[in-house]
Amino acid sequence: MKRVININFQGRVVPIEELAYDILKNYVESLRIYFSNEEGKEEIINDIESRIAELFAEVLKKGKSCITDEDVNNIIGSMGRPEDFEGEDPKVNAQFEQNYQQEKASSSNGHKRLYRDENNKVLGGVCGGIANYFNIDPLIIRILGIVTLSFTFLPYIILWVAVPSTATQVIGSTRKRLFRDMDEKIIGGVASGLSHYFGINVWIPRIIFLIPFLSFITNWSHWGLFGFPHFISLSFSPGAAVIYLVLWIILPEAVSSADKLEMKGERVDLNTIKNTIQSDMEGFKGRAEKFGADLKNRAEIFGKEFSNKSKINTTDYTIKTPKTGLAHVLLFLIKAFIYLIIAIVLFAIVISMFAIGIVFTSMFPLFNFFFTDGAEVILIWASILLFIWTPVVGITTWIVRRVSRTKSNSGIIRYILLSLWFLGIFCMIALGVLIRKDFRYRNNPIEDKITLTNPTISNLNVVINGYEKNKQINNWLKIEPFEDFNGDTAYVPNTDIQIFQSKTDSFEVSVLKLSNGETKEIANSLAQKINYTITQKDSTLSLYKGIPINTFDKFRNQRVVITISVPIGKRIRIDDVIGWKNHVHVGGDDNDWDWLHEYFSRKGMNWEPNTEYIMTADGLKEMYKTKNSSIDLNNESDEMKEKMEENSQNREELRQEIEEKQKEIEEKKRELQKELEKE
Amino acid sequence: MDIQNTQSQMRKGVLEFCILSIIRQGEVYPSDIVDKMKSANLNILEGTLYPLLTRLKNSEYLTYRWVESNSGPPRKYFVMTPKGLAFYESLESTWKELTEAVHALTQTNEINTVKNI
Numbered sequence: 001m002k003r004v005i006n007i008n009f010q011g012r013v014v015p016i017e018e019l020a021y022d023i024l025k026n027y028v029e030s031l032r033i034y035f036s037n038e039e040g041k042e043e044i045i046n047d048i049e050s051r052i053a054e055l056f057a058e059v060l061k062k063g064k065s066c067i068t069d070e071d072v073n074n075i076i077g078s079m080g081r082p083e084d085f086e087g088e089d090p091k092v093n094a095q096f097e098q099n100y101q102q103e104k105a106s107s108s109n110g111h112k113r114l115y116r117d118e119n120n121k122v123l124g125g126v127c128g129g130i131a132n133y134f135n136i137d138p139l140i141i142r143i144l145g146i147v148t149l150s151f152t153f154l155p156y157i158i159l160w161v162a163v164p165s166t167a168t169q170v171i172g173s174t175r176k177r178l179f180r181d182m183d184e185k186i187i188g189g190v191a192s193g194l195s196h197y198f199g200i201n202v203w204i205p206r207i208i209f210l211i212p213f214l215s216f217i218t219n220w221s222h223w224g225l226f227g228f229p230h231f232i233s234l235s236f237s238p239g240a241a242v243i244y245l246v247l248w249i250i251l252p253e254a255v256s257s258a259d260k261l262e263m264k265g266e267r268v269d270l271n272t273i274k275n276t277i278q279s280d281m282e283g284f285k286g287r288a289e290k291f292g293a294d295l296k297n298r299a300e301i302f303g304k305e306f307s308n309k310s311k312i313n314t315t316d317y318t319i320k321t322p323k324t325g326l327a328h329v330l331l332f333l334i335k336a337f338i339y340l341i342i343a344i345v346l347f348a349i350v351i352s353m354f355a356i357g358i359v360f361t362s363m364f365p366l367f368n369f370f371f372t373d374g375a376e377v378i379l380i381w382a383s384i385l386l387f388i389w390t391p392v393v394g395i396t397t398w399i400v401r402r403v404s405r406t407k408s409n410s411g412i413i414r415y416i417l418l419s420l421w422f423l424g425i426f427c428m429i430a431l432g433v434l435i436r437k438d439f440r441y442r443n444n445p446i447e448d449k450i451t452l453t454n455p456t457i458s459n460l461n462v463v464i465n466g467y468e469k470n471k472q473i474n475n476w477l478k479i480e481p482f483e484d485f486n487g488d489t490a491y492v493p494n495t496d497i498q499i500f501q502s503k504t505d506s507f508e509v510s511v512l513k514l515s516n517g518e519t520k521e522i523a524n525s526l527a528q529k530i531n532y533t534i535t536q537k538d539s540t541l542s543l544y545k546g547i548p549i550n551t552f553d554k555f556r557n558q559r560v561v562i563t564i565s566v567p568i569g570k571r572i573r574i575d576d577v578i579g580w581k582n583h584v585h586v587g588g589d590d591n592d593w594d595w596l597h598e599y600f601s602r603k604g605m606n607w608e609p610n611t612e613y614i615m616t617a618d619g620l621k622e623m624y625k626t627k628n629s630s631i632d633l634n635n636e637s638d639e640m641k642e643k644m645e646e647n648s649q650n651r652e653e654l655r656q657e658i659e660e661k662q663k664e665i666e667e668k669k670r671e672l673q674k675e676l677e678k679e
Numbered sequence: 680m681d682i683q684n685t686q687s688q689m690r691k692g693v694l695e696f697c698i699l700s701i702i703r704q705g706e707v708y709p710s711d712i713v714d715k716m717k718s719a720n721l722n723i724l725e726g727t728l729y730p731l732l733t734r735l736k737n738s739e740y741l742t743y744r745w746v747e748s749n750s751g752p753p754r755k756y757f758v759m760t761p762k763g764l765a766f767y768e769s770l771e772s773t774w775k776e777l778t779e780a781v782h783a784l785t786q787t788n789e790i791n792t793v794k795n796i
Contacts, residue, residue, distance in 0.1 A: 010752045031726075040733045047729045050752050051710065057751035080724030086691050 004066045010053035015066040023072045024052075027081075034082035048079060116163050122287045124160040139298075140329050142291070179254035180247075188248040209244055249397050249413055350395050357388040370555050379431040386424025390417055439516040439557055443523035450509040450534055459571035459612070460507055460564070461540045462497070491546030494559045495532070499572065501615055502565035509534065509541065512561040526553055532560045566615040573612040690721075696774055697721060698731060699759065699767045702741065708754045732757060740766050 003018040016024070031048060035041035055075050056067055064071075117128030117138075127145055131138035145156065181192035184202065191209060195202040394417040502508055513530045517523030535542045543562065549555045566572045614621055701707060701715050709728055716723050735741045740763030743755040759767065 012752065035730065038730060040737055044730045044733045047709070047733070047755065048726065050754075051725060051729075054710075054751035054754070061750060078725065080726035082726065084724060085727045085730070086687060086694065086724075 009056065010050055012053060012057070014053070014056050014060070016056075016072075017066060017068050020067050020069040020072040023069055023076070027072075027076050030082050034085070052079070114163055116160070122291045123281075123284050124156070126156055126159045126163070129159075129163060134332070136328065136332060139295075140332065144329075144333075178251055180251045182253045188244070189253070190244055190247045190251065193251060193254070194247075209241075245393050246396050249393075250401060346395065350392060353388060353392045353395070357384065357392060360384045360388060376431065376434050379427050379434065383424055383427040383431055386420050387428055388424070390421045390424060393417065394421070438518050438554075441517050441520045441523045443513075443515050443517065443520065443527040446513045446524075446527050448511045448513070450511060450536075452507055452509060452536055457507065457539045457570075459539055459573065460566070462564070462572070462574040463540055463542050490549045490555070491544075492549055492555060492558065493546040494557070495543065495547070496559070496561045497543075497574070498561060498563045499613075500563060500565045502567040502570075504565075505567040505569075507567065507570065508563075508565035509536075510563045512563065514557075514559040514561065516557040523556070526556055526558060529553060530558050530560060534562070568615050568617055571612050571614045693774070694723065694727070695731065695735070696767075696770045698728070699735070699740070699763065699770065702757050702759050703764070703767060706756045706758045708746075708756050712757075735763070738766075739763070 004015055005018055005021060006013050006015050007021060008014075028045070028049065031045055032041075035044055038044065052075055056071075059067060059071050114133050115129045116125035117132055121128050122142065127141040128138045131141045134141075178197045179193045180189035181196060182189050184192040186192075186206070191205040192202050194205040394414070397413075511532065511534065513527045513532070515523050515527035515530065517526050530547055532547050533542075533544045541564075547558050547560060549558065564572065697716065697719075698712060701712050707715075709725065709732060712728060713723060713725055732741065736743065736757075739760055741757050742760055743757045745753045746756050747753045
């Protein structure tokens with residue numbers, strides 16, 4: 001069923017199908033363009049229209065109720081299309097071609113579009129089309145293209161295939177454009193439009209858009225196996241949605257019947273592309289030779305002019321010509337460079353926001369541990385969607401629009417996106433408020449003493465356990481503050497180790513449990529529930545990798561502070577584990593666990609993992625390192641030697657003293673004996 | 680492509696002459712001209728014809744008059760002017776010269792090729 005309109009054609013009322021009317025209108029328009037320079041063009045066009053009207057009358061007389069597109073096409077066929085008209089100069093024809101394409105390009109869209117120039121091509125007409133678009137000499141583009149061939153090779157191929165050539169710019173012919181098909185739409189008609197353009201079944205693009213979503217859903221419950229391919233499919237699913245959204249906004253709807261015709265027109269499938277490229281290739285050799293000869297000629301002329309200029313004092317005219325060419329190229333290069341910079345910046349912004357969006361969306365499984373159900377979950381989803389994904393969509397759309405120079409439908413889309421984004425900011429703020437409420441209170445700190453089985457051991461090795469062998473896989477999901485998780489439990493390495501001097505001569509370990517919560521009671525109960533395991537076996541103290549958090553209690557900054565008191569003369573050593581280095585603090589006051597929040601510990605010292613420390617009266621001192629510190633070892637032995645020497649010196653001195661003293665005693669004895677004998 | 684170009688050049692050369700000779704025979708309107716040329720095996724598009732006619736008319740080789748018709752809009756009937764007739768005759772003599780020359784040349788070729796056999 002088609003719409004029929006009545007037109008006043010050459011003074012008569014003619015019923016004609018809407019589609020046919022569009023074709024007719026285009027034809028007359030093309031005639032107008034063709035004859036634009038002709039004297040008496042009005043008369044010619046009038047004559048032709050008059051003839052068409054006559055033919056219409058004949059058709060209607062035969063009993064048809066209205067003029068159909070078939071009739072119009074037949075009539076146009078017999079009248080002929082402008083480019084088939086003879087009796088003109090070939091130059092005029094060529095001029096017409098250029099004018100025509102320019103006009104058609106601008107008149108149908110109100111601005112210039114990028115086409116491949118069939119008349120001005122060496123290989124595929126890409127450079128010619130680009131030159132047309134920017135209104136500069138195609139030679140410049142070609143030279144630039146050849147110079148930067150390594151960069152431009154792939155884009156050239158893409159443009160060759162994708163950009164329509166001017167050969168398709170004929171009236172009423174089926175030039176293909178990408179539209180959204182509103183008649184066959186499910187959501188926005190994007191997939192249908194794509195299917196028409198490529199001539200494929202409509203379900204193929206639909207499935208392509210849907211696949212990532214399907215895998216997203218199936219992955220819902222398998223977060224434990226968070227391997228690499230799943231990550232990719234996750235990144236596709238919001239990605240595919242964004243692409244769909246962007247296309248939905250940019251592509252126009254196929255409203256008029258001419259649009260619909262253009263949408264379903266010439267099959268741009270692999271065959272037609274192949275044919276086009278083949279025919280382009282066939283002429284290539286000849287044209288390339290011609291181009292090369294052309295270049296050579298120009299170079300020769302250029303060289304001659306230059307040498308002439310140096311030999312003879314020529315006028316300004318010859319000097320001017322090469323220079324303007326150069327300035328022209330330079331200007332173009334600068335412009336292109338600036339555009340490139342802007343494009344790169346915008347691209348980077350979009351990519352980074354995209355990445356942020358992906359990261360946040362992929363953190364989804366961890367939301368259960370952090371956010372309470374209800375308002376918070378809604379808010380976090382809303383924040384992500386609105387705050388992060390909306391600008392991605394908006395900026396991408398804007399970029400694609402600018403690149404393809406399509407008209408923007410209206411500012412409405414922009415306003416909608418902007419207001420959504422503000423809503424997203426609002427949601428984020430609300431979320432922040434809610435979360436703060438959850439964490440408001442701190443509990444009364446609970447201190448548990450861990451009894452050591454053998455507190456008088458001479459040294460203590462602290463190790464962190466709980467890591468599975470396949471730690472690598474879990475590294476993908478190392479998102480603060482969670483260390484690891486498997487299903488319902490997440491482990492948070494929110495632990496700090498404090499090392500003090502023991503007041504007794506045995507090791508002491510105590511655990512301080514801290515937590516936040518909405519109310520003091522909740523904070524207290526959460527702290528009580530902290531199930532942090534510390535085990536001791538001989539001289540090894542094992543700390544678990546993190547505090548287990550489950551989805552019921554949620555993460556509310558549960559912390560443990562492990563205080564290890566080391567007696568003087570005893571040694572302690574902590575295993576090298578990533579990230580734990582920052583969690584070890586030495587010294588400080590006993591109840592000063594508050595300042596552990598700060599980055600710099602006021603009274604601590606630089607703690608090295610895998611280093612054995614010994615507690616002396618003045619504090620911890622380094623004993624020796626386990627890895628590559630032979631220098632230290634030497635120092636150590638030197639010190640020992642010194643000490644021994646000192647000792648032996650002392651001994652010597654003492655012996656000497658003793659000897660002296662003994663001598664004195666001997667003397668005294670002798671004197672006494674003498675005295676005794678005298679008497 | 681080149682052969683097509685030459686062929687179309689040859690056609691273009693004689694189009695005006697042919698059209699004028701049709702009109703010389705009597706008053707005609709454009710679609711009549713197209714039909715007559717078709718029957719003589721020289722196809723021409725109406726879109727080519729109209730501008731040609733207009734040009735000839737502007738050069739005052741032709742005039743026309745409007746004829747009403749009940750089965751459509753009014754039609755233009757073209758007729759040759761005396762100036763047009765003079766123009767036609769000079770074209771005719773050019774054409775005669777050409778055909779004789781071409782004939783002579785192609786004939787000679789034929790004779791030569793026949794001889795070689």
